[in-house]
Amino acid sequence: MKWKELEEEPCSMARTIGVIGDRWTLLILRECFLRTRRFEGFQSALGITRHLLAERLKKLVRQGILRRIPYQESPKRHEYILTQKGLDLYPIMMAIVHWGDTHMVDERGRPLLHQHRKCGKDFDPVMVCSECGEPLSAKEVHTHPGPGARSAPAAAAPTTSKTKARSRAA
Structure with a gap:
């Protein structure tokens, strides 16, 4: 499968990776959540080339993750603001941060601490079931085909004891 084909896959993870799955895009998003908004700010924080940064920002705008808003007329300059679609990436970003903070x-410890404004406490992000509120772990989740699934598997691989064990563990 080619990189550009990921966005067309009938798999939510593949589609998401097709949009945000490269290192520069994730780091640009990190900067957005740290409230960087301007091209020069992204470039300074990341050390990314102008061409690559412009390409990634255009893709994020095209995907509706960022809005490009002018803040200066002469010369014309823009800032990049997270849309609701972009803000909805926050749990993903926090999950990556939490994994990094753990592993x-x-x-010296964590490079950044996250504080909840309402209670004033530093926190670790947790994932809970939207139905019962209980914490989730990989061993407690079962998957089954949804309405957007393929009608038949793309390539049915023979089942081995290893794949059965992997399937049970997930």
């Missing part, structure tokens, strides 16, 4: 920190 990738050095002896």
Whole structure:
């Protein structure tokens, strides 16, 4: 499967990866959530080339994740604001941060702490069931085809004891 074909796959994860799945896009989104809005700010924070940054920003605008709004007329300059679709990526970004805080920190500890404005406490993001409110783990979730699934598997691979074990673990 080619990179550009991911957005057309009948798989929510593949479609999402097709939009935000490269390192620069994720880092640009990180900066958006840290309230960077201007091209120069992204470039300064990331050290990314102008061409690559412009390409990634255009894609995020085209996908409806960012809005491009003029803030200066002469010369014309724009800032990039997260749309609701972009803001909805926050749980994904926090899940990545939490994994990094758990598995990738050095002896100095977490580089950033996240504080909930309402209660004033530093927090760790948690994933809970939208129906019962209980915390979720991979072993407690079962998947089954939804209305957007393919009618038949693309390529039915023979089932082995390893694939059965993997299926049960997920």
